[in-house]
Amino acid sequence: MYTIPIWAHIVPDFTDKKAFSAYQKALTDDVTPLSLDTENGTAEFEGKHGHYAASLEDCPCGARPKPCKHMYRIAMELGIMPGKPASNTSKVIARQATHEAGVTSGSVRRTMQGLDHDALSLLDTVACHCLSNGKMGGSPILVLRTPAVAQLVNLGLAEETIGDYLHCGLSIGKEGIRDALQRAGLDAPEKMFRPNARWAKIHEHLQSLYESNPDAVNSAFALLDGTAVTYDKANVIRREADHILYPRDDYTQPSLF
Known part of the structure; x- marks a missing residue:
């Protein structure tokens, strides 16, 4: 079972530019998870630069500081943060195919x-x-x-x-x-x-x-x-x-x- 991190209790606003931007991006269908493990609080994403296995604790996507948009999206999907994110599974699957083909x-x-x-x-x-x-x-x-x-x-x-x-x-x-x-x-x-x-x-x-x-x-x-x-x-x-x-x-x- 996952532990709810401290940052998940705070919805970012305009005073924190990077956190607010990450939170807003998490709402888009571009960050639709390929899979979600609700038991362990993890998910897999097909990003623009590759495949990421992310959790509430960390994400290898390279964005700094954390949490990134993938971590915020996991929190939204689990219902521990507010937000009604858009989803488009076919879009991210197509991106995965593109990455695999090169x-x-x-x-x-x-x-x-x-x-x-x-x-x-x-x-x-x-x-x-x-x-x-x-x-x-x-x-x-x-x-x-x-x-x-x-x-x-x-x-x-x-x-x-x-x-x-x-x-x-x-x-x-x-x-x-x-x-x-x-x-x-x-x-x-x-x-x-x-x-x-x-x-x-x-x-x-x-x-x-x-x-x-x-x-x-x-x-x-x-x-x-x-x-x-x-x-x-x-x-x-x-x-x-x-x-x-x-x-x-x-x-x-x-x-x-």
Whole structure:
């Protein structure tokens, strides 16, 4: 029988950026466990970087500090922490199959060739964000909710997260955020989006709007996980996207076979 750890009695909030982010990610279907042992408080996960056997005491995923999203998810699944996490077993099983088969540069290129221009441009933005955050990934990136988002998520080229508008990176300018809020019928004070306005205030405003009306905010924006694209894959994406989006006469497309 497992012992309930001290951290499981505390629901993280915005005062602890990393813990709050891990808790929010634990609610997504991306962290659906492959299996759960309710007797011993352990679970198996298929993460973006491999297979993890986690418990309430530890997880080998590499995230620091602990508890990580996998440990929070176990606590939610056991009912010792609040939360109604989304589940998608088929998604994580498909990821497991991908890991077992291996992801090659050729497979990434083949997938990218099926993207339209908007989706490819968005994927390039996500890859740039991943590379700028280093091999361990980082904060999510805020993008406009467009069909390109769904295309990338459905193909497994990006993963959506929720909730952390305070610490997200941005792919949209102030006017773009203001216009998206207005289209969604949300409060967008003009003075907040002036050229000299502080970005911190915009982040706080987005977070406040999300807490009061999450559906409306989610209809306007998407938060793409900063670790959704692995560092190595991001390098391939950036290289190939550059040639497709900005073609040069001296470039020869590598063979896919």
